[in-house]
Amino acid sequence: MADKSRSVTKRKERKEKESAEVVKEVRNEGDKDGGEVSSEAATSNGENGELQVEPMELPPFEIIAGDRIDPFVFKFQFKNVEYSSGRNKTFLCYLVDRGDMADGLLRGYLEDEHTGPHVEEAFFTQCIPHYDPALKYTVTWYVSSSPCSACAAKIAEVLKVRKNIKLSVFAARLFEWEESEIQDGLKMLHAAGCKLRVMKPLDFSYTWETFVENEEQPLNLWEDCKDNYEFYQEKLADILQ
Template sequence: MAELGNILEKATFLNQFENKRYAPIRETYLCFEANVDLAKPVWYSNQQGVHAETRFLENLTTLDDGRSYTVTCYLSWSPCADCSEALVEFVRDNRNVNLRIFVSRLYYIDEERNREGLRLLNDAGVHLEVMNYEHFEYCWETFVDHKQSPFPSWDDIVENYAYFQEELTNILQENSLCARDGVCVLIVRTSMVRRGYSDMQHFLPPMCTS
């Protein structure tokens, strides 16, 4: 199992970050950069049952409250429910940190807890997006020991990005419910239904009907 380091091997990056739709679950790799010298490795992976996101957060606990930071992460898999909750707690406790997350693939999104975790991240103000061709190429040039070789890409990289991005968009819109000016807007995946407030009360959670 990989430890951590300052640069990834070419084979490791291609094996872990390739955005296949039906890729087997291997490890989560997290590459990151920030507008501060953390004097730490720039990537993490799972180690002895500890998720890459947890190890990443442990590295960020020393950020100075007197400064503002932008931290950008590139993950081979989107965070699981528990890691999403930990990331949300971190950004809520560190308002001076602007966290941006780009993911190659979506982790077990058939499980509602993982879907809800992604919505929690989005609601907490974390920029959440699927990696496109330019992101993969940037990671290749920034985090990989590529030995001056160009990013090799792979079949269906653009099509798979579009597929995962649509899935993520649907998840973030799913079951979003609000009431304003007597009108409720119910968003279910990509469809939106506008109905009168009184007609929708039996759909609303208690906080919306009070």
């Protein structure tokens, strides 16, 4: 099974309480009643000229959000193996510096279930919904796998429109890197100013300490972590050259 299935089938709504908890975890502001992100709100963003991309319907029950990842889930989903059978989700750990020291860094993670929007799309709607063109956003993602071609195109469009967002994407694995459309998407991201890199062993340790319920236990890296990093980094360098 590939990292990311492309199903467009809607999954059943979760309980209202679960939806509210999801939004509460990912957002510091409580200005949306019930935690719902409506398709009308997404359309409004486009009409204001702040984000000239196709509006996305993003019910909160399709994206799992939180502060720290379960350690067993992290070790499975972020393992940088070449053949990633069974890893059919994407985890995105994020840091956002909005250039305002009073607000501090935004930190958390998103997880998709591939029944609707992917985490790369959801980030811009859920994590920085109140985009301010006067601020300078420095955004860092640590993702379990690199974006699919559709997400890469949408991210590139965001970066072209929102010039004050500087995005760095560090990926544990490269998603279907042999496919030409995936390679084109990565090139598109790179051309749009996104910094792309494969996660180094130190990045896994940092992500473990910052985004995982580690109970103050260090991460014991798997034996082939460094070799796998070098493999993927070589492939990425070949794609972006």
